[in-house]
Amino acid sequence: MTESAPDPAVAAKRLPGAHRPVALITGPTSGIGKAYATRLAALGYDLVLAARDEQRLAALAHDVQVHFGAEAEVLPVDLATPAGRDRVAARLGDGVEFLVNNAGFGNSGEFWANDPAHLQAQLDVNVTAVMQLTRAALPPMLHAANGTVVNVASLAGLIPGRGSTYSASKAYVVSFSEGLASGLAGTGVRVQALCPGFVRTEFHERAGIGASLPRPLWLDVDEVVAGSLRDLEKNRVISVPGMQYKAIAAVAGSLPRPLAARLNRRLFNARGRT
Template sequence: MTEVRRVALVTGASGGIGADLARVMARGGHDLALVARSAGKLAALANEIAATGRPRPLVLAVDLARTGSTDELAAGLAAAGASVEILVNNAGFGLNGPASQLDRASQTEMIDLNVRSLVDLTLRFMPDIVAARGRILNVASVAAFLPGPDMAVYYATKAFVVSFSAAIGEELRASGVTVTALCPGWTATDFQARAGINAPVTALMPAMSAMTVAEAGYAGLMAGRRRVTPGLFNKIAVALLPYMPLSLLLPAIARMQKSRRHV
């Protein structure tokens, strides 16, 4: 009988926070399955990890925003004899601009990736994760804790991720499965370029490295924490935001997003 390969599946592993989460998890001794659209970047990361003496991660090049893509992903895993023990829903993107002016299809694609595929993968692999008493890490954002004029759909998708993660975490509590929402603030990755953001790093808006965020996320995942907010600045922001009146907060966020937009 062939042995089942128990993997930690990381979406959005071709770059940024996801690639560093994969590196940190490989160091932690996890066998991995790497998912994103860029097959070449995934293969390069799998080779990098294999060169350290770890098992070579499975590579699954899939566009998760496409309906039916998670069927392909599940079929690829089954063909490799792999079962998901840890699920890291990290793939996501944002778009900067008023919702009325941004492309409608791109905004619904964002919901397909940031929300629909995250829910689909979670529900699809839940039986395996429960059987393994595994873990789930969903990458949300500081943006989850307030409405985001001029990035409205993105902020709303991340609010969904925080809410969904906390709720299913409670549902799964008796099973021993933990669900962690990772809530980074501004992190230096390709996210800004895809979102149409062009902002200098300032003392007021410090950027963290993807590796620092990944290490915090992994530590929180393995400790079974409900929520991880890396960085003091972000922790303070998340703690204070609920006390700020929306009449002041919303125009301030709109001004900030406008000032960061690529022209």
């Protein structure tokens, strides 16, 4: 992917002593977030890394500096809290060229048996943080007529089935991104909803998802990020990495709703997931 240098007159806030464009990634300590952080550092970005685990943030910051010469600012925050979201939003208000809203999680167990506080935290990270952080990032991007926002959704946002609250939260991210992209047409700011299927990450390991899935359904994180960047260059608002998932999404989108619901149940058993 080719990135042009920003106009110094409208450049985003640089890290101390740095002159490279800046990308902020939430949830970068593993999985898609870490792959995106590494790829953007390799493409010439400095990074702002926001997550709960300060030790893993520091390790990632060290790695990108050693391997790519990228400076990295770490923000140890919990995006389920107003204070955590406000801290990241304040940094975005200073300006970045690239935002990856990657942080998100699902709950195990049935919806009706889950602690309401856990359900609310899931929505605060998966939905509220995406909305608030995107809102904070856009004014400086629009002023610079340059910027990219990637909101990590899920195939579950297109084909509900991976739990009730999780699928609903990702459907919000898809619809939100599509609406924003229409409103931002012609401004120089791009928005994408990244909708991967099953990816080999800690997310799926923690949730106990997909242990019996056939190998062809699994995606690699680097494959997901590469697909996202290719789709950005083609101005595709919805990015579905992997030919297998492109086919599934296309078929599901063309089916009557009752048949699509059956497909959902076969592909994504929602029992025991919220």
